[in-house]
Amino acid sequence: MAKSNASGNLSQNQIHFGNNLIISTNKRLPLFDNGGALAYEAHSSVSKQKKLIAIVSGVENFPRWMSVPGYKKLNDVSFMNLVDSGSVLWPLDNVEKFVVVYTGGVGKPLVEEGGFGRTSWRHPEIVTLFIEPMASMLKDMRDKGISHGSIRPSNIFCSDKDGRPIVLGDCLSVQAHSSQPALFLPANKAMADPMGRGFGTISDDIYAFGVSLFLFLRRHDELSAFDDEEILRRKVEFGSYSTLIGKERLPVSFLELLKGVLYDDETQRWSVDDIFSWLDGVSLTSLTLPRKKKANRPLVFNGKKYFFAEMLAIDLHHNPGDLSTLMDNGVLDRWVRKALDDSALVERYEKALEHASSFDDASQNNDYLVFHMGIALNPVLPVRYKGMCFTYDGMGALLAKAAYEGKDTDVFKEILNLNILDYALVAENMAQAMMLTILKQYDACRSALIGKKAEQGIERCIYTLCLDAPCLSPKLRGYFVYDSQSTVLTFESLCKKGGQISLMMDKHLLAFFSVRASNLIDSFLPDFNSGEKDRQISSNLHFMAMLQRRAKVEALPAVADVFVGSLSGVYKIYKNTKTRKRIEDDVRAAAKDGDLVAMSALIDDPDALSMDDNGFDIAMGEYKLLQREYDQYNQKLANKKTYGMTNGHDVAATVSWLVSTVITVIVMLAFVSGNRIF
């Protein structure tokens, strides 16, 4: 995923992207927009004839860069062909954005964006031209483990020239479901904030397919009379199938399919295999539409009468004070226990009361009460807390967005600490093993909140709960940093501008890599947390070097220059001054080439360090021996008069004996020769 830049022989309104793509920033393709992600015309620098579509998305949309590898694995021809993706400096806003480039020539959307009330596509062969290719795509997505999250008629394309019946549009440039109109979502997702709708599932895609199919099949337009909220209320009150079909007369065979794919209970909604069985003509067990328990008398809440607990749950947040009053005077209790008379609901209600009362000061936290009562009255609904609405897996993106926008994140800490996500998850009909995995994630987040380490804190929660969040470090504002390459290139750019220090990794970056690439950073974390500046500098250099190697970026001279200026303390690891000087010179030479890998290897060369340590030990031993000898001399030489006397006497004795021997020999020779001396 190559980063790119504007340069050279391009016109003012063109930028390079990747190795050989050019995006025209003045040629919009609004038909291919996906929510906040805008489409532009692009082409290959090799062949201008090959038209491409570049969809440009800012950090605020949290494009699904983590799903790009999964998307590439999709085999079905009806998906848009992904050419390239990555971040680029977008000249119109002068910030980096994530770009997804698809092959163009896919025709026009079946329906223009927002035109759901007037669907014009009425193809008689809808099974072969729409249902079969969609079923095939859904199967492919299920097999590859990704969800689309943007299936709607305005994102499905058809071209007479293309040869493919339909082509499903982009899904990578925005969070799943975030750009999806409420009509195409089940009630629990539709009610949530666009960013709080979670990761998306294949079941949600099947639902969106069902709504799209219905729009193509219908002959009357009853929905345009209702706004999104009314449709949502009707979906909750009557169910999605009944809300959509209404008085529409459709072929019976399609009704069976629609009833299956629009079924509100996700666990009973038709699967991809069921759709294929339907296509094969296999008659499936017909699903019965659930009937909601109606109370024998209404409950007046916030000036409105309610007969259904599910409907009351939707509106609880409008007047938490009234809810508190209804609970205090026992009206709600009597209504739940006697007017509704639903044992399962009563059980949930009692649990909710228990949970709400466990909060120390429940009377002052009506939002907590609303949340628990909402779950009790309608467990399908998303979490609603302090003005936010999100699914159990949707809080991460909301948290990431709040962090990106610099908003206070205390409410998210509160949500985690009050186990709100846990309660919401338990209300889901989910396999226990999967549920446990997610609960462990929530526990990890709570641990991170109280943790004091550099990679912990709310920052870690962001990246744990929002898989597609790029690094949101304040120092990287204006950049889209999501992998090793974008990290090193961004820091190179920042260092060129100046004002950077060698402690490059802040809490966001550490948390980001600790979650996304723990195998890369884990070994350095003790150094990052050491509190010793030199160790931290050296671990920053080692980690940046590792990123440079992974990203295969040859030179980062500006980053290297920043490090060179602050390594003086790091060299102290080498005790020998000559070695230290040599290493320092070598590091400077490597820095000139922008080679962080070489710099990293030099400051922590195991062989050189081993030799240095051994040399130091030997030298230290020698120093100690010398000191001992010096002390001995010092002691002996303190008395100059006696020093060396013993040796002197010995030498004198030897000299004396030699002289004596010579004299004796001379005397004896003289005596033998007859010459008497005395």
Next chain:
Amino acid sequence: MAKKKNKEKKKKPMASSNKMSVKGRLFMIGFILLGLALLPTTLLLGVGMLPSISAFFIGNRRNGARVSTIVAMNAAGCIPFILKLWSVEHTFDASMAIVMDTQSMMVIYVAAAFGYMIDWSVTGVVSSYLYQKGVQRMKAIRKRQEFLISHWGDGIAGKVDNSEGS
């Protein structure tokens, strides 16, 4: 009881070291017999070697080298007169004549004095030389230590290196 036995055991080797060995005793007896047999020579040596004997008893007995120096020169002074005694007639009178001869005794004692002088001068020179050598060695040690510190830092002497960074 046991302690007493231990003390006795410890005392035994001390006692044996004080006592002369059998060989020593035999040598001593042989030496005395020889001295009696060669009484004129013994007389001459007894008087002639007086400086050595006095050096042995007056000086530090542990400093055997000094006595040895004097003995060597003292003996060298006695040798010509012993030869003279042996060559003329080995009698008590001849021995007494030499002993009584001032010139002869002067020669012997001057030789012994020369031994004293050798000891004094050589010892002075040697000890002075060794002292200077020691001073030089200390300087060399300091230089080498400074070299090691310059190459490895103060840490080598067990001090914290604060010379750089921070």
